[in-house]
Amino acid sequence: MSSGPTSLGLPAATATAPLGRTVWLETHxxxxxxxxxxxxxxxxxxxxxxxxxxxxxxxxxxxxxCAIREKAEDKIWCRLGTFRALREERRAKDRHARGPVVGVLGCMAERLKDRLLEREKLVDIVAGPDAYRNLPRLLSIVQGEDCAPGTGAMNVQLSSEETYADITPLRPQGSVSAYLSIMRGCGNFCSFCIVPHVRGRERSRPLDSILAEVEALSQAGVREVTLLGQNVNSYADLSACQQPPAAASEPFSVYAKGFRSPYRPRREGAVRFGELLERVAAVDREMRVRFTSPHPKDFSDDVLAAIADNPNVCKQLHMPAQSGSTSVLARMRRGYTRDAYDALLRRVYEHIPQAALSTDMITGFCGESEEEHADTLSLMRVAAFEQAFMFAYSQRDKTIAARTMPDDVPPAVKARRLSEVIAAFRGAAAAKNAAEVGRTHLVLLEGPPARAGMELRAGDYVAAEVVAAGVQSLTARPLARTTAAEFVALYGSTLPGALAGPGERWGVQRAATP
Incomplete structure (x- = not known):
């Protein structure tokens, strides 16, 4: 995703802009x-x-x-080739021109640092995700008069403390929604995943800094905030803890029932994710709260209770299953079985009958058999996720799977199984969405609708009736402008209380709704 010229948040370049100080940013x-x-x-x-x-x-x-999958990296290589051609064209016109300084930031920078800077010579700067404070110095080095063409600068050192908590992000002007990072890194080390290797170990921002930023966003008119982290619901703020650091000894009861973890982070005395949700939701009851990306193990009962008890915490939960097969999950080092995942879905619907679920699914993981693949198909059908991110397995260097397991499912088999997983998802999602027709939802407008019959603007809450449904989209007509509080008073939630939840398929009994 590329940032457009009016959305960077940086001051616009003018004829008097400092020499060498104009920048173009792209995000993937x-x-x-x-x-x-x-x-x-x-x-x-x-x-x-x-x-x-x-x-x-x-x-x-x-x-x-992004370096999470090979396809994501392929797109970046293509863009870097474009920028190299741009630099060569500029130098062809003026042999003294240095051309644009090109820098790679983030996960791919961390993973391919030497290749980017030295072997391929496509870039001048390589900066890992914990080195952004250092960017002005890196730019100063490569833009210096004494710096020879082809000389680069790099900082890819990972930090155990960096959270950028004291830096106020520059967001697009007039946005009604905002991302807010609450923690960084991951310690799960799932066998297929490169995130801990390119993002470092998990660490959390102090609660006070998060609440201050949420308050500022509320005052700026933001109506929805999404809390972010590589393992967002493992958040644990120890900044105010008076106890001296000690080896983690807390039992696995900090996780959802039936779930385990390869590591035991310290949790004694920490502000954990359930409390964080409560505190953020209380800042502004007219501001909706979302979060991503979580791990199923960290959907403990206190987290589910915080979601259920706060109407402005959206009832959409991302619960990455990755596979429906217990044996594949064991090879993935996910820390749970299919039965434990099914039981978690039942508890979700007990706490939050109107929950809408999404998932991630990998097909064709190392050694996956047809029987294991069938288990994934059965999960897709019975869970009927509202949204799913489905991919064929892509081996990543440095991961446990790359070091210890053969990538032995043929590409054609991966492609066929992925098509079957997508078909299973689409069939279940189409049936679920068809049932939405005629129901009323609370909608936050990101922009005025083309045909509304009333004057509406970005940031308005609208009660909207669903009039048509597709596999991954709903079409609705606005009924009236409202507030989140008014809608909650009528329906009991930011999702209508009368909305039939999917919990019945898990044996969850619900009280009659008005």
């Missing part, structure tokens, strides 16, 4: 990368950089990258 990958780019904008604005109107006019081109 997850929501955390989007939030990180907003931190980069703030750092660069503080160093006097202004926004370029296009890469062709920029003194500096920075690409914030």
């Amino acid at each position: 990958g997850c929501a955390m990368n989007v939030a990180d780019t907003e931190v980069v904008k703030s750092v660069l604005a503080g160093a006097g950089y202004a926004e370029a109107r296009s890469p062709a006019e920029a003194d500096v081109v920075l690409v914030n990258t």
Whole structure:
């Protein structure tokens, strides 16, 4: 996803912009990368950089990258080739021109640092996800008069403490929604996942800094905030803990029932995710709260209770299953069985009858058999997720799977199984969405609808009736402008109380709704 010329949040370039101080930023990958780019904008604005109107006019081109799958990296290589051609074209016109300084930020920078800077010579700067404060110095090095062409600068050191808590991100002007990073890194070390290797170990922002930022967003008119982290619901703020650091000894009861973890982070005395949700939700009851990306193990009962008890915490839960097979989950080091995952879904619907669930699913993981694949298909059908991110397994260097397991499912088999998983998802989602027709939802407008019959603007809450449904979309007509509180008073939730929940398929009995 590329940031457009009016959305960078940096001051616009002018004829008097400082020489070498115009920058073009592109963001690829997850929501955390989007939030990180907003931190980069703030750092660069503080160093006097202004926004370029296009890469062709920029003194500096920075690409914030994703390395989670091979396909994501392929897109970045293509863009870097484009920027190299741009640099060569500029130098062809003026042999003294240095061309734009090109930098790679984020996960791909961390993973391929030597290849990017030394072997391929596509970039001038490589900065890992914990090195963004250092960007002005790196730019100063490669833009210096004494710096020979082809000389690069790099900082990919991972930190056990960096959270950027003291940096106010530069967000798009007038946005009704915002991302807010609450923790960084991950300690799960699932066998297929590269995140701990490129993002470092998990660490959490102090609660007070998060609440202050939420309050500022509320005052700026933001109506929805999404809390971010690589393992967001493992949040644990120890900054106010008076106990001296000690080896983690807390039992696995901190996790959802039936779930385990390969590591035992310290939790004694910490502010944990359930309390964080309660405190953030209380800042502004007209501001909706979401969070991503979580791990199923951290949906403990206190987290589910916080979601259920706070109407402005959205009842959409992302619960990445990754597989429906217990044996595959064991090879993935996920820390749970299929039975434990099914039991968690039942508890979700007991706490939150109207919950809407999404998931991640990997097909064709190392050694996956047809029987194991069938288990995944059965989960897709019975869970009927509202949304699913489905991918064929892509081996990543440095991971446990890459070191210890053969990637032995043929590409054609992976493709066929992925098609079957997608078909199972689409069939269940189509049936569920068809049942939405005629129901009323609370909708937050990101922009005025084309045909509303009333005057509406971005940031308005609207009661809207669903009139048509597709596999992954609903069409609704606005009934009336409202507030979150008014809608909750009528329906009991930010989702209608009369909405038939999917919990019945898990044996969850619900009281009659008005």
